[in-house]
Amino acid sequence: MIKTHLTVLEDVASKSARSAAFRIPELDTSSNRVKSWTTITYEEFYRDVETFAKYWTQILGSNNIPQRSIIGVWLSGFLYTDVLHIYGLSRAGYVPQLFSIRLPNPIVIYELMRRAGASALVHDPSFSNILGDSPYFTHAAEDVRRLDLQHLRLRSLPDVTSEDLAFVFHTSGSTSGSPKLVRANYRWLSSALEKSHHLCYPCSPQRQDVTVFMGSMCHIAQNFMFLGTLQHGACTVQPTVLKYSPEELKDMVTRCGLNRLNQFASFLGNQLRASRQDSRLLSMLISLDDVVYSGLPLPREEEQYAYKHGIKIRNLFGSTEVGAMLLSGGCERNLSLVAPLPGTSYRFVPTASKSEQNQSAHRSNAELFELVILSESPDCPDVSLRHADGHFHTGDLFQEVMSGFYLYRGRDDDWIKSENSLRCDTKAIEDNARAMCGTLIAECVVVGTGRPSPVMFIEPGLEMNQDKLKKDIFRKIRLFHSRRYLHEQIVSPDMIVVVAKSTLPRTATKGNIRRQAVEEMFRLQIDDIFARVR
Template structure:
């Protein structure tokens, strides 16, 4: 097949004079919202010019130089639209970018160095923001600072065909390497994105998610960092659809910025995580201008987790064109055929949009995007829903299965079945062909400031039990859809029903000390670095299963709800 950059350049040329990116140029702290404008053609010019530069620089690295397809680390802040130029320029130069972001800067040098080695990267291109870390901690590969795009000569080899390095590729050849938002074993995992996956993502996933046909250009907000999968792939999605996107000043936009994007940039499609959209809907309840702006959207799509039912019902009742989208960049667990689910080390992949609700139906029921070829199969063990109620156990739950024929089946080495991949997410069929999300494997929770980042609780617990075996009898990490993780621990020395305050404080301090190194390698939303994130509970008080005596995470969360609410600053 053709290199995915053929698809990108073709689209950039097709809509050459149309707006592609509206970079944020205002000052959010003072409420001054303004945006610039970059056309499809201008972006293509910068990508081609920068690709020629990198091909010249990296082509001379080590002996005969880097070869087509070699992995090149790309460490970006993710805050500037120029980051997108560097990403696609490296791809156009014939290399395979391996993306890193601000999340990797603490303690970035160790994590980035290890991940570069794991992916056999031949060089590192980095933003000068990371200069000190790179120069002091990474010496295994040649290193190059990002080139300043405006300083590149207008005439820099522009007579050279920018596609000369792009040979035909196999569908499963890796095009871009991203990383998981959480960690396994103390560091994120590489997530390869194949050329076939790029094409399917651009041509099928987004066309299935965005609903309704319009003659004028679609304009959507970006979501997240340009160094992460979601926002960085907007370019090839726009290359296929002709849509423009608006850079937001921050991840969770407020009502004022939303209105400014509508007025100044013509925003007509809104994509938000559920918690952020609920905050906007709360404003719309009191602000007629915000309500009318939401009602005027072609589509208001939310993702990440289930939306507050009251907010969802209010939005439907007030004519907001709401749709629910299920997509994932990470999966829960390995599931060998004909075996029950196991609480094991997780695998990761890029799937993106898989299921969406129907625009105008006023229901949040999800259906698989037909063109992808996904299958819902009966879950092998309904207890994996994590529910303790008998009514919930009687429901038939389904796994989302991606067979080898699925257009977005993940990279071979991260599949967890020989015939495809099980995502680890569970669904209930509410009417033929339509489903509602019923949670993930219990070892994974969504947590952090946005309540949208995955956290491997079992890895945290295993490390505590390993490093503090003489102090901790049992422990469980909780915090699903909460601002941070909290560790519940039973002391090895305490008697049932007893918790001595002084001893509990000493225990917390020692656990923090022994787990400090492990925590330093986790993403910020996964770390337990202060005593307030640890609750010492009476010995034997953590709820357990009757058969094997395993600690029940959801039941522990519910049992200690009052104490946990105080930690999270919530009303119980």
């Protein structure tokens, strides 16, 4: 029998029925602050999953949608009930195709469903008013825990092989206006269970670990981390918002017993900076058994601050296509270096030949290696995502600082990662702006690493009023951006910055605009833009 998220849940629910599986916030309506944290046990969680499975069996079955059909799931992914819908659909025998709530355009959802061969769409109730002309059967994802479904029979799960689909994810950045499908089969899921088991191994056998949502269950990061939490019977706290405040973090430690913190680097950096003026917060961060960050490199200053104060920090490197790949903590001489997780088969391939390395004027560029996931690695993604050689080329570059230990050195393409660690295709935005705006733009570059959304810097092609120029450009690119993830959208003319010709820093040889140099050169101006829109 294949080990899956469902077999793990059944096993944990039988062994640790009364243990807490979730802590859910109850808000005070007058202050909007957490009044209390409700406990959901593993017994309740397992029962709720079966209730939701019965519900979806009835709804989808009555519409002649057979088991093993792909069902689109368009939810926030931040709520306990979202977990129930995802796991409930799996238990009903369907294959969830998970959409981020950050995809705001239903046309893109329909296109992705068509490409995946999906049969229906389960959606957040707030989307009902924009799905009236859907070409698919749609149904709102309501909380059905209070419904009496005892009379309904729960069907047996259909037999599957390791090559059958378990989930369909999507890359967090858009390519050609649309994310890529990431088909995850049961072989991949088995590998994810093994890797997450290692990553989330209990800190102490004497007590239950308590961790926290790091993102949406509709994205691979939280979905993957929850597999590890689940296997070890740990408890997951649902915060009020993803970017929760230092005060809420302290509350989760005090009242929920949080001892393992998982956060994207941008959000963890906020906690570390706040702890410089908050000794109680610093003390709590030091007391945590494990602090894992992912998505983006943590600024060196923040990393060193954490190490200096004894915060038990680890860097987890991963992607939507593969899940977690590399983890720090195994090299005592340099705690920021990462190495492959056990049970994987990777190769670090030099990006330049020996002769090219010897001729390079920049030593930092001479010893870079691309991370390649070999076809025999159990976490190698679907063949549709692999290179012609049969392997998956990540495009992520590393420097081997010590034998077997690597330092991340960025990507070989034109992607940046936003504040919530989702990827943004800057080249597609730049190409669209050039195509749509013609003579209005002489040159442009998109920046925004670690920011909520991108900012576009342009050198004008015509002499005209800057405000009018920005509004004209925004009007011409608006349709393109309406189809993209929220973290990829130029959301207003304020996100367009006009600078004088030849202002943007360029490379000496080819004259290409240096994206990172633009980020540094205009950092204060970018800070001011986002300070105004918050």
